[in-house]
Amino acid sequence: MATAAIALGKAAGLRVFATSRDEEKRKRAVELGAVEAYEPGARLPGRVDAVIETVGAATWSHSVKSLRPGGTLVISGATSGDRPSHAELTRIFFLELKVVGSTMGSKDELEDLLSFCAATGLRPVIDDVLPLDRAREGFEKMAAGDLFGKVVLTTS
Numbered sequence: 605m606a607t608a609a610i611a612l613g614k615a616a617g618l619r620v621f622a623t624s625r626d627e628e629k630r631k632r633a634v635e636l637g638a639v640e641a642y643e644p645g646a647r648l649p650g651r652v653d654a655v656i657e658t659v660g661a662a663t664w665s666h667s668v669k670s671l672r673p674g675g676t677l678v679i680s681g682a683t684s685g686d687r688p689s690h691a692e693l694t695r696i697f698f699l700e701l702k703v704v705g706s707t708m709g710s711k712d713e714l715e716d717l718l719s720f721c722a723a724t725g726l727r728p729v730i731d732d733v734l735p736l737d738r739a740r741e742g743f744e745k746m747a748a749g750d751l752f753g754k755v756v757l758t759t760s
Contacts, residue, residue, distance in 0.1 A: 605658050605680060607729040607753045610636045615724040621648055623663075632752050636729065656680060664688035668695055676702040729753030735760075 606622060613620035614637030622633040622641040630641035642648065644663055651672035657663065660682030667677055669692070696703065709717070721727070731753040734742050742755035 605656070607636060609656050610638050611726055611729060615726045621652065629752055651675065654678065659684050661685035661688040665690055665692055668692040668701065671699065671701050673699040676704060678704045678706050680706045730756055733758060
């Protein structure tokens with residue numbers, strides 16, 4: 605998710621900041637187009653318009669606190685759990701933040717995405733290409749967070 609967000613944001617002309625626990629992944633995020641990449645919980649240079657939250661409970665508070673008034677938090681995952689210790693409700697309503705859930709796009713949104721990629725030349729970041737009989741290896745890489753980009757499974 606992160607590599608796609610960085611690449612899409614950069615291609616759209618947005619200033620993108622990234623976070624990662626891994627120093628090498630932070631360096632690669634900058635090479636991909638992030639203005640800067642920070643350790644989780646680090647203070648950003650300023651509040652931002654939007655945050656894509658995929659981690660959940662462990663990063664929720666930091667994500668909410670990173671938004672400017674009127675900003676948007678898009679939740680598309682909760683790998684560390686879906687019950688943060690502090691919901692930040694007061695901050696959400698006083699700063700008029702928007703919280704949006706997102707799992708998948710519509711057919712029209714997919715067509716728009718494909719048109720955008722065709723117009724900009726944007727292609728997904730591929731970490732590894734594996735034959736289908738090695739799918740377990742690809743899923744293990746995903747579960748361990750030991751990848752940068754997508755794992756592609758092939759049938760031939």
